[in-house]
Amino acid sequence: MTAEPHVLTVTDEWKKPWPSIDQDNEAFWDGLKDHKLLVWKCKDCGAVYWPKAYCQHHENQPFAGNCEWVEASGRGRIFAFNIHHMAFHPGFREELPYHYALVELDEGPLISSQLVGDNLPSDIHSVGQQVEIVYEDHPNEGFTLPKFRILEG
Amino acid sequence: MPKHPSSGKYAIIGLGVVAGPQPDRSERMIAAECARLAIADAGLTRDDIGGAIDLRRTGGGGDRASYSDTFTRVLGTKNNFYFTMGRGGALAGLGIAAAMSYLDRGIADHVLLMGAVTDWSQSQVSRKKGFRGMAHTEKRGYWGKPLGDSRAASHHSWMAARHMAVYGTTSRQLGAIAVAERAWANLNPEAKMHGRPMTVEDHQNSPIIADPYHLLDLSQVSDGGIAFVLTTAERARDRPKPPVYVLGQGFGEVSRDLWWEKKNFTHMAVEPAKSQAFGQAGLTLDDVDCAQLYDCFTGEVLLQLEDYGWCKKGEGGAFVESGAIGPGGSIPVNTSGGLLSCYHLGDLTGLAESVRQLRGEAGERQIKDCNVVLTTGHGGELVSPGMCSIHTSTLLGRHA
Numbered sequence: 001m002t003a004e005p006h007v008l009t010v011t012d013e014w015k016k017p018w019p020s021i022d023q024d025n026e027a028f029w030d031g032l033k034d035h036k037l038l039v040w041k042c043k044d045c046g047a048v049y050w051p052k053a054y055c056q057h058h059e060n061q062p063f064a065g066n067c068e069w070v071e072a073s074g075r076g077r078i079f080a081f082n083i084h085h086m087a088f089h090p091g092f093r094e095e096l097p098y099h100y101a102l103v104e105l106d107e108g109p110l111i112s113s114q115l116v117g118d119n120l121p122s123d124i125h126s127v128g129q130q131v132e133i134v135y136e137d138h139p140n141e142g143f144t145l146p147k148f149r150i151l152e153g
Numbered sequence: 154m155p156k157h158p159s160s161g162k163y164a165i166i167g168l169g170v171v172a173g174p175q176p177d178r179s180e181r182m183i184a185a186e187c188a189r190l191a192i193a194d195a196g197l198t199r200d201d202i203g204g205a206i207d208l209r210r211t212g213g214g215g216d217r218a219s220y221s222d223t224f225t226r227v228l229g230t231k232n233n234f235y236f237t238m239g240r241g242g243a244l245a246g247l248g249i250a251a252a253m254s255y256l257d258r259g260i261a262d263h264v265l266l267m268g269a270v271t272d273w274s275q276s277q278v279s280r281k282k283g284f285r286g287m288a289h290t291e292k293r294g295y296w297g298k299p300l301g302d303s304r305a306a307s308h309h310s311w312m313a314a315r316h317m318a319v320y321g322t323t324s325r326q327l328g329a330i331a332v333a334e335r336a337w338a339n340l341n342p343e344a345k346m347h348g349r350p351m352t353v354e355d356h357q358n359s360p361i362i363a364d365p366y367h368l369l370d371l372s373q374v375s376d377g378g379i380a381f382v383l384t385t386a387e388r389a390r391d392r393p394k395p396p397v398y399v400l401g402q403g404f405g406e407v408s409r410d411l412w413w414e415k416k417n418f419t420h421m422a423v424e425p426a427k428s429q430a431f432g433q434a435g436l437t438l439d440d441v442d443c444a445q446l447y448d449c450f451t452g453e454v455l456l457q458l459e460d461y462g463w464c465k466k467g468e469g470g471a472f473v474e475s476g477a478i479g480p481g482g483s484i485p486v487n488t489s490g491g492l493l494s495c496y497h498l499g500d501l502t503g504l505a506e507s508v509r510q511l512r513g514e515a516g517e518r519q520i521k522d523c524n525v526v527l528t529t530g531h532g533g534e535l536v537s538p539g540m541c542s543i544h545t546s547t548l549l550g551r552h553a
Contacts, residue, residue, distance in 0.1 A: 017298040051296075080315040080418060083364035088303035100301045100363075102311055102418075110415060112308075114301045124365045127318040145300060 005035045005074065006134040006149060008116070014141045016091035021143075024052045027069050032144040035135045038069040039107050048072075050109035074133035075151070076105040081121065103131055103148055117149035157401070157433035161553030163253050164389035164396035166263075167195025167382035168508045172343050172496055175376040176274045184224035184269035187378035191265065192230075195382040196393040202382070203261025204234040206251060208244035208268035210499065210532070211237075224267060233261065241532015242447055242492075244268050245381075245504040246545025250402055252383045262388060268501045269378030276374050305449065309541075310366040313452030315418035317365060319467070324365050326470030327451040328356030331369045331493055333479035334448065338490025340480065340518035345373050346494040370451040372492035379501035381508065386553055397511045398553045400436065400525070403429025405544040417542065421453070421531065423460035426546035434525075434548045438462055441548075442523045443485040443510055445503025447531035448492045454478075457529060458486070480518070488518050500530030500545065511551045524551045 021029050028051070031038035041048050042055040044066050054060045055067060081101035087093040099115035116134055121127075131148040138144065169190025171183050184207070192199060205225045225235050234255065238247055245266065252264035295302075302308050316322045335351040338344035351369065359368040389396035405422025431437060438461060446457045455469040463484050464472035472478075478486035489495040489506035496502060507526040509515045515523075530545035 017303075019299045020295070079415070080311045080318055082307060082310045082314055082366070083361075084301060084303075084307065085361045085364065088306070092301055092303060095301070097364075098301055100297070100307060102315075104415070112297050112300070112302060124314050124317050125321065127315075147300070 006132065007035060008134060008136045008147075010136055010138050011140055014138060016089060019143055019145070028052075029143060031069065031071070032135060032146055033137075033142075035144070037072045037074045037133050037146060039072040039105065039109060040067050041070045042067045048107040048109060050105070050111055073106050076103040076111075076131055076148075078102070078121070078127045078129045078131060079104040079110060080127060081115065081124070083122075083124075101131070101148065111146070113145070114147050115149065116147045119150045119152065121150075154432065154435040154437075156435040159253070160400050160433050160435065161398045161550070162386050163249075163256055163383055164386050164398045164553075165381050165508055165549070166384055166389050166392040166394060166396055167191040167193070167197065168505060169194055169378075169380040170343070170505055171269070171378045173345070173377065174273050175271065176277070178271075178376075180269050180271045181222060181224050181227050183271065183376065183378040184267055184380075185228040187269060187380040188224060188228050188230070188265055188267045191267070191380035191382050194394060195263070195384075197263060197382065199228060199230045201263050202230040202232050202265045203263055204252070204255050205230060205232045205265040205267065206248045207235065207237040208248050208266060208499070208501065209237045209239045210241055210244070211239070224269070225265075230265065232265070239268070239499070239532075240543050241541050242449060242499040243530035243532040243543045243545045244499040245501050245528070246402065246404070246530040246547045249383060249399060249547060250404075253399065256383065256385055263382050263384045265380060265382055267378065267380035268498055270498060271376050272374045272497070273376040306366055306371055307363045309450045309452065310363045310370075312418050312456065313365050313370070313450070316452065316455065316469075319419055320470070322455065322470040324367065325353055325357065326474050327365070327370055327455065328353040328367075329473040330448075330451040330454045330478070331356050333473065333476070333482070334487045334491045334493045336479045337485075337488050337518055338494035340516070341489050341495060342516075344490035344495040345375065346490060366450065372449050373495070373497045375496040375498060377496055377498055379498050379505050381504065395512050395551065396553075397508050398550045399547065400550045401430035401432065401434030401546075401548040403427060403431075403433075403546040405546075407542045407544075419456065419466070421456050421460055422542065422544035423457060423546070426529075426544045427461055430527075430546040430548050434550070436525060436548060440525045441484070441527045442525055443488050443520045444527040445488070445491070445506050445529070446486055446527075447500055447503065447529045448487055449497070449531065451493065453531060454486065461527075485520055488515065488520065499532070500528060503528040503530075504547070507549050511549055525549070
């Protein structure tokens with residue numbers, strides 16, 4: 001992982017659907033603001049989940065108390081992706097066309113988000129590229145979105 | 154294989170369909186009207202209906218206002234129970250299972266099941282606000298919404314994308330599914346796309362919505378309602394229309410697999426559903442005369458053809474390119490035109506077509522000697538990177 005995470009700061013007024021932040025994922029969203037990608041890890045067996053879940057491998061303590069949020073590497077590989085040529089919501093119109101990917105994190109879980117930056121793939125058949133998280137700060141709205149860029153080389 | 158005691162014990166005796174754009178009508182009036190048609194088709198009256206199930210994509214979670222003004226109140230049925238249920242496009246499959254338990258206990262003699270939507274009319278309104286498709290029908294708050302995963306076409310296309318990446322499936326092969334269904338629609342005057350022939354080139358030239366999906370990989374946005382009446386096999390015998398028997402039902406759910414095992418991008422939860430349904434019915438895949446496979450997008454058809462075993466995993470593309478699922482093919486699929494080319498009323502689209510095929514009412518598209526039809530449903534919460542997780546499998550037959 002690079003010493004300094006990639007950060008984009010966006011001060012334009014937010015015109016897209018808002019993130020849904022609740023009791024289960026508040027710590028995750030706070031982590032993003034601190035430029036940390038958190039995943040949910042079982043203290044007993046080390047299994048990693050995202051989003052929050054009871055550990056699938058054995059019995060759990062009440063409310064999955066045997067698990068905790070830990071910082072992930074922020075790296076993974078493209079599992080599948082698509083390229084949006086139509087905006088279903090007007091907030092995305094100016095970004096067309098944009099890439100959206102399922103990313104298999106190095107820790108195991110799948111997460112999905114927009115791909116940003118250069119060298120984005122164009123052939124849907126081509127997957128497995130290494131990606132790294134980009135933190136997109138929205139200081140006016142008080143949240144940070146996780147996006148991914150292609151790692152070079 | 155021995156049949157389960159429940160196989161053939163219940164039957165569909167009435168079907169009511171309201172199809173096509175209904176811009177001047179409310180959802181509850183469309184609902185009441187298709188219910189009225191279904192009751193009349195069964196040769197019954199409103200007083201015979203002991204219970205009603207309102208099939209909704211959102212089930213019990215969000216449409217509660219309708220309880221105060223249900224279609225049963227509008228129509229005036231005498232039912233002792235009424236509730237909403239459903240999970241995305243899994244509607245009729247779930248509803249039949251629930252209705253059979255009421256019939257089994259004698260709580261009702263006849264259960265009315267109904268699903269209605271005004272998606273097309275609503276889409277015309279929301280389009281003016283800058284939204285496309287059915288943005289209004291999906292709940293706020295699933296993971297990808299602020300990030301650009303705005304709609305079903307976006308996250309469903311990952312299934313096709315992943316299948317393409319793993320097995321080399323092509324967009325032209327997905328197009329072959331759309332073309333086959335359009336060919337069926339051209340034999341069905343009720344289909345939205347009747348009279349509009351389509352080729353793979355048309356599919357390839359249609360606008361790319363969310364690559365790999367072109368416009369012609371997407372299903373219709375529809376208005377309409379479908380209702381049907383379910384009763385016991387004994388009561389079904391003296392009805393005006395030939396009974397359509399429920400031979401077997403099965404359900405699968407991949408929510409546990411969603412994030413961890415990453416299986417549901419090239420498979421659907423067919424395996425348990427298939428073994429339950431076919432096991433109850435004492436049937437095999439070879440007994441199925443036609444299949445109404447849930448087809449919100451072309452990719453779902455591809456996955457199910459493989460998952461049920463009409464072809465091997467990964468070979469669905471070549472299978473559909475061979476013409477196997479179109480008119481004259483070895484396994485006719487979505488013979489009404491399906492959600493892609495007929496209309497989108499969830500799995501009720503396939504259910505209605507199954508009833509018509511088994512009654513011999515399918516006109517030009519009638520499958521000869523049609524005795525057994527498979528109808529599937531698919532749906533679930535739209536939480537990316539998870540996907541619609543439920544699969545329902547219903548085997549209907551001309552003989553008990």
